[in-house]
Amino acid sequence: MLTFLAALLMATAAPGAPATPPAAPATLPSPERRQQLLFEAARLGRADLIGPLVKAGADIDSRDDRGFTPLILAAYNGQLATVDALIARGADACRPDRDQGNTAQMGVAFKGEDAIAARLLKAGCDVNARNNAGQTALMMAALFNRTKQVEMLLAAGADRAIRDAAGRSASSVAADQGNAPMADRVRR
Structure with a gap:
C-alpha cells in the first residue's frame, strides 16, 4: 500500500522536483479500497492524498457506509486544508x-x-438548505450557540423565519435550550 501512495505522490509532484522511485512497482488497489482510502484521507486531514486518489479513480462525491461524503467527513473532523483540497478537485460542497x-x-x-x-x-x-427534519444550518448553529456561525449565516442570507418539520424556528430552538440571548439574536 505504501508503494501505491508513494507512486501517487510522485505522479503529482511539482515538475522538476526530485523524485525517488518506490521500492517496487506500484499496483493500484481495488476500486473499493481506493474509495476507502479517500474517505480515510478526508477524515484524517491528508489533503496531499486527495488529488492522487481522485486521479486514481476514487469518486470524490461518493458516500461511505454511513452515508457521508469525503467532504462531510473532512468538515466534521475539522480538516480545513482537506476541505479546500476536495472543493478544488470538484467535490460538491452542497x-x-x-x-x-x-x-x-x-x-x-x-x-x-x-x-x-x-x-x-x-x-x-x-444557505437555507434543509435536512430531512426541515432543519437548517442556522437552526443548528443557534441550537449549539455558535455565535460566529450564526452571524456568518445571517450575513449570507439565512432565513430566520424558516420552521422545521416540528414547527420550530432558529429562535425557538435556541430558546428551548435556555439560550435567551441567542434566541433574541436570531429573532431580530
Whole structure:
C-alpha cells in the first residue's frame, strides 16, 4: 500500500522536483479500497492524498457506509486544508448525507468549526438548505450557540423565519435550550 501512495505522490509532484522511485512497482488497489482510502484521507486531514486518489479513480462525491461524503467527513473532523483540497478537485460542497440529509454546513455548526463554516459558505450552497427534519444550518448553529456561525449565516442570507418539520424556528430552538440571548439574536 505504501508503494501505491508513494507512486501517487510522485505522479503529482511539482515538475522538476526530485523524485525517488518506490521500492517496487506500484499496483493500484481495488476500486473499493481506493474509495476507502479517500474517505480515510478526508477524515484524517491528508489533503496531499486527495488529488492522487481522485486521479486514481476514487469518486470524490461518493458516500461511505454511513452515508457521508469525503467532504462531510473532512468538515466534521475539522480538516480545513482537506476541505479546500476536495472543493478544488470538484467535490460538491452542497451534497447532504444519505440518511439524515445533513450538509457539511450543518455538521460544522454542530462541531463549531468556524473557519470551515466560512469556507463552505463561499462554495455557493443554498444557505437555507434543509435536512430531512426541515432543519437548517442556522437552526443548528443557534441550537449549539455558535455565535460566529450564526452571524456568518445571517450575513449570507439565512432565513430566520424558516420552521422545521416540528414547527420550530432558529429562535425557538435556541430558546428551548435556555439560550435567551441567542434566541433574541436570531429573532431580530
